[in-house]
Amino acid sequence: MRFLALILALLVAPPLGAEEVVLGLSKDRIAINTTFDGSDILLFGAIKRETPIPEGELGVVVAVAGPSEPLDVRRKERRFGIWVNVDAVEVDSAPSFYAVATSGAWSEVLSEVEDLRHKISIPRAIRSVGAPSAVKDAQSFTDAVIRIRKAQGAYKINEGAVELSEQTLFQTSIRLPANLTEGAYTTRIFLTRKGQVVSHYDTVIDVGKVGMERWLFDLSRVDPILYGFMSLAIAIAAGWGASVAFRALRAG
């Protein structure tokens, strides 16, 4: 299967090779430390070509996706006078973070077919297959994920946020919020002409906790008993320390 794909890629590659994306990142590693308060990534690049500039409107689409995970989406209904979770749909895979920036209006830079193929727009980036038969409007659950995450700033579309100059250089900046999940953030850049993808470039931005954050998180997973005792010891020491300190303060 992989061999077949390789042959296919080789066959398809030459016409695509006419224009190619070259990319630079302001950083390819984001360290979450104690004072982490979000981060801006600057993406800049150029379009390499050995032939004259082809016909057709040029577009650049940048998509940054956080690690995907399955989600349970629940809907409240009124039962016995109070609002409780009733229906639930499992969304098979949804990125924890997703940002798309384009150089122009969405409909102009990317065709519906290409979006379907490369799964670039937000609804396409979420995969949901098996909804229980009791739930008829499964789509509304996926819509809810997008709506909630957009409101949290975890999903965003910035049309026209990619600056394109002389049909050769482009740059954009993507804001990563403070409540970031760890993992590999896949970054994809698509070069389009008349809505067709002519070249794309994939890279990964590594987001990871460092220092104390890393140590505490690992400890809580690797040795939860030790972590629990440490939490209690800190609590008791702090409680006792504050009590002693305050009494000393009042006495003297």
Place this chain on the structure above:
Amino acid sequence: MMYIYLPIAEVSVNAILLLGLGGLVGVLSGMFGVGGGFLMTPLLFFIGIPPAVAVATGANQIVASSFSAVLAHFRRRAVDLRMGTVLLLGGLLGAALGVMLFNYLKELGQVDLLVTLFYVVFLGIVGAMMFVESLRAIRSSRRGSAPARKKHTWIQKLPLKMRFRTSGLYISVIPPALVGLAVGVLAAIMGVGGGFIMVPAMIYLLGMPTKVVVGTSLFQIIFVAGFATMLHAVSSGIVDVVLAVLLIVGGVVGAQFGTVIGNRMKAEQLRILLAILVLAVCFKLGLDLLIRPAELYSIGAAEGM
């Protein structure tokens, strides 16, 4: 603005806000002799801490505030160790049951409802009871007659009697063990020490003298909340120690001020204020269940993967 990234909750929050929150709850807990968890946990929900982390970390914070407070009560010899131990044995069993129930409902996606319902029901009952009782106490103290302590004849008839010297009681161990059990369940599910239910239960149900009630309640809460913290840490790794430390530092300082304020007020006044506070929290949470929420959908991590 000083933001701190919490390693387990995975959110970035203002450290000053957390210290202030801890301090505010600390003042109230010092004043009323309760852990203040019933205020802390809902407040953590409001500032965007995931509910499960808020509940588990709340239990950890209670260990610190109770430990700090119980030292003062030990110095005044206002802790009934024997009664505390009986309550504690019930409490540990209750906490284990509570964590099991908590994890089971988390899988069903009903844990938020469970936590809210527990809050509404228990805060409602306790708040109303305290309110009525303290109104009566204020009225009778104005008339100049001392409130008569109720005699619970059915409690006197139960077997397994034990002498509790510090409390001056000779009663069966069954009622205190059951009270401990119930409070243990609450500690695990609500992220509270359960002082707000333990204190009235000890006064009205067990007939303990008011001066030993708070110290004894605090004594057993330390262990029950500590046990709940361990269970939450081991079963789902949701105790955020950085969050806990910030709340603790604010809380223990606040509690010392609260104790000073509390000592200058009359017991009935204190109780009626606490009753009003409890009812207000209950009302707010109850309203959220009854009013159509702005967002009907909620996202949770898929279970059983």
